[in-house]
Amino acid sequence: MSQLPPLGGPNASYTPAQIRRNRLIFLGLVLVLAGLVAFWALGPYETKDQSATLKAGDCFENIGTDKEAKTKKLDCTDAHADYKVLKMDRDGVVDTFSCSGVPGTTGSLTQSGSGDWFVVCFKENDEQGRK
Incomplete structure (x- = not known):
């Protein structure tokens, strides 16, 4: 019988620096999207x-x-x-x-x-x- 990997928990393949970088990229995308929505709603x-x-x-x-x-x-x-x-x-x-x-x-x-x-x-x- 084969063994299944454990569920949950952090993936050891990502370093803390990569996780921070990915979070900053995600935050940047959210801010750009929020800016576009605000411009569309409140625009000229x-x-x-x-x-x-x-x-x-x-x-x-x-x-x-x-x-x-x-x-x-x-x-x-x-x-x-x-x-x-x-x-x-x-x-x-x-x-x-x-x-x-x-x-x-x-x-x-x-x-x-x-x-x-x-x-x-x-x-x-x-x-x-x-x-």
């Missing part, structure tokens, strides 16, 4: 679109593109607050209808799809950079 909020939260009188910066605008709501005196909302039309679908009667409108932002339709009528912010 500039990429989140705040268009749906705008209302008349709010100011914003376009952090997207001209074709795919993404707004970041800012204080009107902020140097980056390029535009001021004149009207938020939650029932609007076509910007020419929603913004045609709003004096001073120089641009519009339309969002449609996924049940959230609205039109934002805006102008250039004349309070930009004032403190």
